[in-house]
Amino acid sequence: MITTRYSSTISAFAIMTLIAGCGRADAPSNDPPPTEPQIAQLPTEGECREFSNNLERAITTGDRASVDRLLGVLGIIDRCVDELGMTKTEKQQFLKGAARGLNFLPDQMIDEVKKGGKYSLLRIHQVDGRQRVLMRSIGPDGGVGYHDIILVKKPNGEVEIDDIYIYLGGEKLSQMLRHMILPVLTEKNQGLLAKLSGSERIYSKHIKTLAEMTIDNRNGKYKDALEKFRSLPVELQNNKYFQIIAMRAAQGLDDESGYVRELERYKKNFPNDPSLDLMIIDYYFIKNNHAEVFRALDRLDKAVGGDPQLWALTGSSLVKADRISEATALVEKAIKVEPNLTSAYQVRISISLKAKNHTDTLIWLKKGIETKALAADSDSLKMNPEYAEFIKTTAFEELKQWLAKR
Known part of the structure; x- marks a missing residue:
């Protein structure tokens, strides 16, 4: 995250x-x-x-x-x-x-x-x-x-x-x-x-x-x-x-x-x-005050004229607030506007991992690697506890084969 x-x-x-x-x-x-x-x-x-x-x-x-x-x-x-x-x-x-x-x-x-x-x-x-x-x-x-x-x-x-x-x-x-x-x-x-x-x-x-x-x-x-x-x-x-x-x-x-x-x-x-607003986002994030995080991020986003990185940060907060459908739509919008934005892929994949949707995780890992937003390999995923369930699946085996052919 x-x-x-x-x-x-x-x-x-x-x-x-x-x-x-x-x-x-x-x-x-x-x-x-x-x-x-x-x-x-x-x-x-x-x-x-x-x-x-x-x-x-x-x-x-x-x-x-x-x-x-x-x-x-x-x-x-x-x-x-x-x-x-x-x-x-x-x-x-x-x-x-x-x-x-x-x-x-x-x-x-x-x-x-x-x-x-x-x-x-x-x-x-x-x-x-x-x-x-x-x-x-x-x-x-x-x-x-x-x-x-x-x-x-x-x-x-x-x-x-x-x-x-x-x-x-x-x-x-x-x-x-x-x-x-x-x-x-x-x-x-x-x-x-x-x-x-x-x-x-x-x-x-x-x-x-x-x-x-x-x-x-x-x-x-x-x-x-x-x-x-x-x-x-x-x-x-x-x-x-x-x-x-x-x-x-x-x-x-x-x-x-x-x-x-x-x-x-x-x-x-x-x-x-x-x-x-740039300072206080952290404060509200640590305090789990999601409503204030969203307000601060929205004000900052308007001040800079829109930024996919801020949408990814908002998506991360939405996931913590269990507002998954909103988070999914926002980070996918960020990826569409900025296809190589690492943070947006990280949040999108965290959503798939949380839902244990392994096919979806595979799809977004491939997209992130293809756009060079992610530099994941099978060994690094094995060391990441967030992927503990994913590495036991056939989707992970498919990813390894796909990586080997690249």
């Missing part, structure tokens, strides 16, 4: 490590001064599709340099710091530090796909007259996340990212960065301290601890990350981005009670945040 956990690619804890890397460079940069800004144009739908295909291909094939170039996050940071009135030297130093902090980001995205995840185009659409490509991230555990990438075309014809709306954070990447950059800069320039609010001063004081937490999460040291989080002032423990870090740590520990506790805190502190 698939889970509803969210995918954390380019999430807040990733941004935290990026910003924490923005230290002072050893010497001023000798790079040439920037050229005059050029007026961007609206890329065509074909150009948007080509860009998204290139990004998906780079992540899937592990082409780190291309992922780094296509994301262009350093350019977004450059535009953010333009508003802070920094000198040219200060800006160059800051961007050098940011580049060091960015080193892990392409690796993180590539690693999720290597572990069984998927990063792909969901749709091309326009918002406020701007072209966007909505990219969907499916984690190795079936969790889902979205990056709504705003594209522009430069006068030379090159298409690049202008900004990214990150559903997990509930805002654009540039907005997330602005929240974080100014407090960090006070470590380098105490003259900026007077510009900070009380909350920002507390943030600045604990930035090193927060950077350590994000690194702990990346290295699988979830217990250490949670201990550091709980040592922070209450105000920071109630900060949206830091709570996302804590939820990721609790999720990594498989500490269901701790994970639920952090989800409840997030729900209480940010009841109207755009990211809440």
Whole structure:
């Protein structure tokens, strides 16, 4: 059975490590001064599709340099710091530090796909007259996340990212960065301290601890990350981005009670945040509150314009609620729209297994293998307790013969 956990690619804890890397460079940069800004144009739908295909291909094939170039996050940071009135030297130093902090980001995205995840185009659409490509991230555990990438075309014809709306954070990447950059800069320039609010001063004081937490999460040291989080002032423990870090740590520990506790805190502190539906699905799923799971998934599905992965997640919840006919119709709809969607086949086969309809299980296993949505073999099925009854049947013998001929 698939889970509803969210995918954390380019999430807040990733941004935290990026910003924490923005230290002072050893010497001023000798790079040439920037050229005059050029007026961007609206890329065509074909150009948007080509860009998204290139990004998906780079992540899937592990082409780190291309992922780094296509994301262009350093350019977004450059535009953010333009508003802070920094000198040219200060800006160059800051961007050098940011580049060091960015080193892990392409690796993180590539690693999720290597572990069984998927990063792909969901749709091309326009918002406020701007072209966007909505990219969907499916984690190795079936969790889902979205990056709504705003594209522009430069006068030379090159298409690049202008900004990214990150559903997990509930805002654009540039907005997330602005929240974080100014407090960090006070470590380098105490003259900026007077510009900070009380909350920002507390943030600045604990930035090193927060950077350590994000690194702990990346290295699988979830217990250490949670201990550091709980040592922070209450105000920071109630900060949206830091709570996302804590939820990721609790999720990594498989500490269901701790994970639920952090989800409840997030729900209480940010009841109207755009990211809440993506977060809270897990909470209601764990609590077996199927009605709220369905509502949250439906709201999220409408927000992204429809997604077969969310239909598969809804189907999984419908199975748990014993609404089998609805689940069957929904996951088969998901397979029709996206024929190689692994999670949809998993739910559909779980329905057949639950009904002990072995012929049906055989049919859907074959379809999943033919579309490359599934990589099942007879040995792996024997090791899976969900197939304990199926492997005793003639349908399983038929599957083995079919696999042997492929």
